[in-house]
Amino acid sequence: MSMSGGSAIRGSRVGAGPMGEAERGEAAPRTVVSFWCSNGHETQPSFAQESDVEIPDTWDCPRCGFPAGQDRDNPPAPPKAEPYKTHLAYVKERRSDTDGAAILDEALGALRDRGLIR
Incomplete structure (x- = not known):
C-alpha cells in the first residue's frame, strides 16, 4: 500500500510557526529577588513589577524545602521537626x-x- 504524496509537511498545521512575543503578547516587566535558606542555598524567583504585586517575606527553597528569606546573613530558621x-x-x-x-x-x-x- 503506498501513501499518497503531498506537499504538506507531516505534523504541521496552518499558522504553525515558532511561538514568540508576537503570539503571546508582551512580557510584563519583571523583578528578580534573591532568597537564602539556612543551608546557604540561593533561589531567585522573578515577580511582575506591577504596583499591586507583593513580594513575600519568605520563599520555600527548591533544593532543601527550608524557608528562605531576603537577608543573606539572617535566613529564617529551619522548621522544628x-x-x-x-x-x-x-x-x-x-x-x-x-x-x-x-x-x-x-x-x-x-x-x-x-x-x-x-
Missing part, C-alpha cells in the same frame, strides 16, 4: 495514669455488668 507521635502518646498527654486506670475500671465494670467478661 516534630517527632511522630502515636495515638497513645497523645492520650497520655491528656490523661494521667490515674485517670487512665479509673476509665479502664469503669469500662471493665460495664462489661462485667453486661456479662460479657468475668
